[in-house]
Amino acid sequence: MTTITADYVIVGAGSAGCVLASRLSENGSNKVVLLEAGPSDHHPMIHIPAGLGHLIMHPKLNWNYTSHPEETSGNRALIWPRGKVIGGSNSINGMLFVRGNATDFDNWSQMGCTGWSYDDVLPFFKKMECYSGGDDAYRGRSGPLPVVDYDTILPATHLFVESAQEAGFLLNKDYNGRVQDGVAYSQMNRRGRFRAATASTYLTKARKRPNLRIETRANATQILTEGKKCTGVTYIQNGITKRINASREVIISSGTVGSPHLLQISGIGPASHLQSKGIKVVHDLTGVGSNLSDHYVSRIVHRVKDMITINELQRGLRRIREIIRFFATGRGALTFGVTSAQVFCKSREGLASPDIQLLFTPASYVVGKFLKFEDHPGVLAAICPTRPSSRGSILAQSPDPFTYPLIRPNYLSDPDDVRVMIAGFKHARRIFGTTTFARYDVAETQPGNQVNTDKEIEHFARTMGSSLYHPVGTCKMGTDPQAVVNTRLQVHGINGLRIVDASVMPQTTTGNTNAPTIMIAEKAAVMMQEDKKSS
Ligand SMILES: Cc1cc2nc3c(=O)[nH]c(=O)nc-3n(C[C@H](O)[C@H](O)[C@H](O)COP(=O)(O)OP(=O)(O)OC[C@H]3O[C@@H](n4cnc5c(N)ncnc54)[C@H](O)[C@@H]3O)c2cc1C
Numbered sequence: 001m002t003t004i005t006a007d008y009v010i011v012g013a014g015s016a017g018c019v020l021a022s023r024l025s026e027n028g029s030n031k032v033v034l035l036e037a038g039p040s041d042h043h044p045m046i047h048i049p050a051g052l053g054h055l056i057m058h059p060k061l062n063w064n065y066t067s068h069p070e071e072t073s074g075n076r077a078l079i080w081p082r083g084k085v086i087g088g089s090n091s092i093n094g095m096l097f098v099r100g101n102a103t104d105f106d107n108w109s110q111m112g113c114t115g116w117s118y119d120d121v122l123p124f125f126k127k128m129e130c131y132s133g134g135d136d137a138y139r140g141r142s143g144p145l146p147v148v149d150y151d152t153i154l155p156a157t158h159l160f161v162e163s164a165q166e167a168g169f170l171l172n173k174d175y176n177g178r179v180q181d182g183v184a185y186s187q188m189n190r191r192g193r194f195r196a197a198t199a200s201t202y203l204t205k206a207r208k209r210p211n212l213r214i215e216t217r218a219n220a221t222q223i224l225t226e227g228k229k230c231t232g233v234t235y236i237q238n239g240i241t242k243r244i245n246a247s248r249e250v251i252i253s254s255g256t257v258g259s260p261h262l263l264q265i266s267g268i269g270p271a272s273h274l275q276s277k278g279i280k281v282v283h284d285l286t287g288v289g290s291n292l293s294d295h296y297v298s299r300i301v302h303r304v305k306d307m308i309t310i311n312e313l314q315r316g317l318r319r320i321r322e323i324i325r326f327f328a329t330g331r332g333a334l335t336f337g338v339t340s341a342q343v344f345c346k347s348r349e350g351l352a353s354p355d356i357q358l359l360f361t362p363a364s365y366v367v368g369k370f371l372k373f374e375d376h377p378g379v380l381a382a383i384c385p386t387r388p389s390s391r392g393s394i395l396a397q398s399p400d401p402f403t404y405p406l407i408r409p410n411y412l413s414d415p416d417d418v419r420v421m422i423a424g425f426k427h428a429r430r431i432f433g434t435t436t437f438a439r440y441d442v443a444e445t446q447p448g449n450q451v452n453t454d455k456e457i458e459h460f461a462r463t464m465g466s467s468l469y470h471p472v473g474t475c476k477m478g479t480d481p482q483a484v485v486n487t488r489l490q491v492h493g494i495n496g497l498r499i500v501d502a503s504v505m506p507q508t509t510t511g512n513t514n515a516p517t518i519m520i521a522e523k524a525a526v527m528m529q530e531d532k533k534s535s
Pocket of ligand 1: 503
């Protein structure tokens with residue numbers, strides 16, 4: 001078997017893995033290997049922001065998981081896209097940049113994650129980004145990841161923002177600053193006209209370094225251990241099994257699905273489950289794969305009149321004009337992400353921070369088909385309870401590394417998530433019910449005016465909702481018996497093994513999850529250098 005040796009082996013070149021590879025290789029004395037199951041990120045649709053529609057179910061650049069059909073979400077197998085490419089999910093995502101609420105991180109700290117309060121993580125949020133707006137106290141000016149405001153804003157987006165203000169939501173100039181509440185235009189990760197992922201930013205600079213080796217189409221199949229020490233990994237590349245020995249550490253950055261799955265098939269996980277699947281137990285760690293939390297959304301769609309929405313811009317002559325505009329000026333509809341404006345609001349009085357995100361898109365999709373545009377002008381708002389209490393699991397079904405794990409999100413199983421969803425629905429309807437919006441409104445087409453009572457809204461959400469593709473928490477950080485990693489992200493009970501990605505979040509954040517995942521990787525890189533110095 002081919003064997004190579006490195007100081008640090010990182011498994012997964014996604015949002016977090018690319019940051020770690022870049023930061024660790026800044027120190028020329030660290031020999032770093034980055035393994036990625038997917039190919040390079042050369043596909044042009046990755047780089048054109050509006051290319052998301054091509055990536056959401058791409059047969060080669062996406063793992064294309066589906067969730068297990070569950071009664072709480074209408075017994076449907078829901079699509080669960082995850083990037084399988086350099087840049088991971090960050091190379092196929094909606095590019096919306098949301099840090100989360102300060103209280104999210106203070107709650108992590110309260111839960112036992114010492115060192116992860118808002119004051120602790122703010123320097124890393126600032127370190128990662130380069131943004132020209134907002135307040136210096138909160139925003140970073142010279143980090144590797146560009147954050148920009150939309151420079152082309154459709155009238156439909158302005159209409160939503162004005163309508164939300166009429167409905168009582170204050171205009172917030174920077175929801176990533178001191179205050180998150182209110183209605184705001186979106187910020188996104190774009191450099192010039194192109195997507196800015198951790199692959200095209202952090203990793204592009206680092207990949208020239210002689211101490212960083214990147215292996216693509218390299219699927220890790222096992223974490224190797226000797227007693228309770230991790231020694232390396234095996235992986236399969238072009239049908240050949242290879243091995244890497246890690247003299248310092250193995251870091252698993254395979255994401256919320258991949259990380260617990262790789263641990264479990266390597267014998268690290270809940271012993272009784274592993275035994276039931278014929279997997280030899282190396283280390284009994286009950287929390288691996290549990291505590292799954294995802295953002296689940298339902299959508300209100302309106303048909304509108306007297307304005308152009310993305311539905312029209314992506315058809316016929318207008319489409320050709322937008323393509324020319326993109327290449328000639330770097331502006332226009334091809335530079336858009338999915339969400340052009342949003343509202344952060346509360347489901348009830350007295351909450352310390354918003355628990356609802358309303359995500360506005362100046363487009364509408366055919367019923368049940370994400371990103372398949374309707375043939376008349378339309379807009380939509382996705383309603384997202386941002387701090388759901390429902391928890392699910394991701395569990396290996398077989399020792400075979402290529403058999404997908406069973407994904408049980410358990411959406412809306414906690415009654416409080418239903419309450420928040422209904423409250424969010426009512427907020428969105430208030431916005432669409434304003435006199436400002438009425439000037440352009442034709443009708444609510446989904447769910448429509450036959451859905452009114454709380455029971456009807458709940459039924460609609462359960463049977464028509466979908467994932468917002470933000471799973472977290474399956475290798476959670478903490479000190480309780482369900483925790484998988486400690487506050488330095490080291491796996492409890494195994495030396496030389498860390499997990500650094502969205503799976504370590506003990507609780508999800510108020511908003512989209514890419515920015516907090518990158519923050520976690522920035523902080524982990526510093527902790528690893530500190531640990532190296534003190535060893
Ligand atoms: C369609 C979509 C839209 C989204 N929109 C947004 C958005 O607009 N804004 C936002 O903030 N967030 C968004 N997200 C969520 C965000 O992208 C993720 O939270 C974030 O990318 C998670 O980063 P990660 O490092 O944990 O995992 P990932 O980025 O998924 O990286 C994991 C990597 O590990 C690799 N891997 C897995 N298993 C193995 C193995 N065995 N061997 C080798 N490699 C392996 C994978 O191929 C992948 O490259 C979206 C996600 C999706 C899928």
